[in-house]
Amino acid sequence: MNKYKETFGIDISKDVFDVHGNKSGHNQYKNDESGFKMFLKELPINSLVVMEATGYYHYRLAQYLYKNGVIVSVVNPLSVKRFIQMKLAKVKTDKSDSKAICEYALINEVPLYNALTDVQIECLQLFRLMDVYIKHRTATKNKLHGEEVLGIPSKNVYRSLKRNKKHLDKEIEAIELKLLSLVKQDGQEQLTLLTSVPGIGIKTALFLVVITDGFTKFETSSQLCSYVGITPTIRESGSSIRGRSRISKVGNKKLRNLLFLCSFNACKHNKACRELYQRIVNKGKSKKVALIAVGNKLLKQCFAIAKSGRPYDENHVSVLPR
Template sequence: MNKIKVIVGIDISKNVFDTYSLNKGHYQYTNNISGFRLFKKSLSKAHWCIMEATSCYHYQLACFLSKKGVNVSVVNPLIIKRFIQMKLNRIKTDKSDAEMIFQYGIQQPLELWHPNPAYIEQCKMIQTVIQLYFKQTTSIKNKIHALQSRGHIHGKMVRSLKRQLKMVLKEIEFLEIESEKLIEIHQKNLYTSIQTIPGIGRKTALLLIISTNGFKDFTNAKQVSSYFGFAPNERTSGSSVRGRSRISKAGNPIVRNHLFLCSFTASENNPQCKALYDRIVKKGKSKKLALVAVCNKLIKQSFAIAKSGIPYDMNYSTKLQKQ
């Protein structure tokens, strides 16, 4: 319970944001710098603002308040949704959502939010554009295949699509280079050190750093695994429910896919990962389960390197035993 703080629940949309606090009730402000300044005038050091991570709409307000010294919490919208469902609230308006976020704030422990460094945010935006371009390349390739299947092998449409595909691929390459430059400027040692892990390449190391803010946003490797969706979900209840355990698949699917591809190489060339993979397979478990375990091992190794600053050493465990 947050008894000593004045909680303010904030529901944000594209053009406005609604606020609710116990002493002032409901207010609405425009979602721009003028609205931010007006809202800030109503706050003191005792206030703690809570909002959902609503796509891109919350970020500017959260940054503004944080820079002004106001306590801010940014909560996963799924958590707020489940909280509202638990309270059996059937009303769905901006005003009611702000009040329910306020209720969440006074009943649950809050974590202070801090904005990511500018280069991390820039890299994240670059990655979203890269993923958009990758979707375009898939669409163009599918269209070329469809045209060629109908006999249009060298027609004007095919040539046009191939030119477009070539241009998009060049843009992807350009943005990947820009993203790598930013990481090399700010996180060169970590970027180089993570690549010393057998199985992890340049792109995966880049994505790991960007997605985790250089692992600074996490206190242990299990949190990172959960964040990327590698944590197992167990479904058992009493004597009748015996569901198969599966990974949650929450978080960034791009990073998860890259790590899974890395697990194939790591299960052969990374001594610790190979031992883990072989041990699980010998127990009669599926190879896919073993590869997921290897993904978690790669996350643990990356996290350890980020926290210690020491590059990968395949004989590290042996050296500890000799000490």
């Protein structure tokens, strides 16, 4: 039985958000401060508000409601999509989606939302900006290489590209320093512990501390691996379907990519990861599959070390919950 007075499903877009209550039905509000206040004013006490994780759009409303004492849940949009598909729904509108989210929340146990701290908010924004600059710098490097291959590059073009790359280098360095200073305020000890793991660099350690809220959001390493989306999925059915195992990819894409890059170094310098990589490759599996498994192993090592408070020891076997 639902323990809340009323459950509301929200489908949010750039300008408006549609709301469906299991008792009050449909309504629509502006996606701004005035709309938030109006919705809050009409919201019954002890209600549950459920919305999909939709990047920037859901974030402001979730933070606003949470800070005003409302019970909020932010669910994976893929879960809701599968739920709608199972119902064989033929209509897809913002109104129907809000109703589907409400119905999903009524029959499933949804995770409760914890608002991000001001430090976490700034760190995540800095990470996103740094990603943009890194992509621009890579494109600039590729363009520089292309001009050099021509043999007779234009001096004006070449100088402009060099200036742009130099500027991006400075911006990225400044962001990294700012991130380090922010996380050090509360997470210096965890940063030191995490970077003791061979293969884990400071950037990955910073991101891990931020998105896990100092590893307080997860009780087991399996929960963290599922959140990141670096757990394997099996595709088998009867005798005819024997699909290749893949990672789920339902999770934090950025951290998944960081761990994949870290796995290259871990295969060289991390004893447990090196042995795991060699064992998988010797079984005839692809190197990519082996590297993904190493990324999973690295994440579990980080979890064990952060929870135990002890630095990496290649001879220590963790007994923490998996």
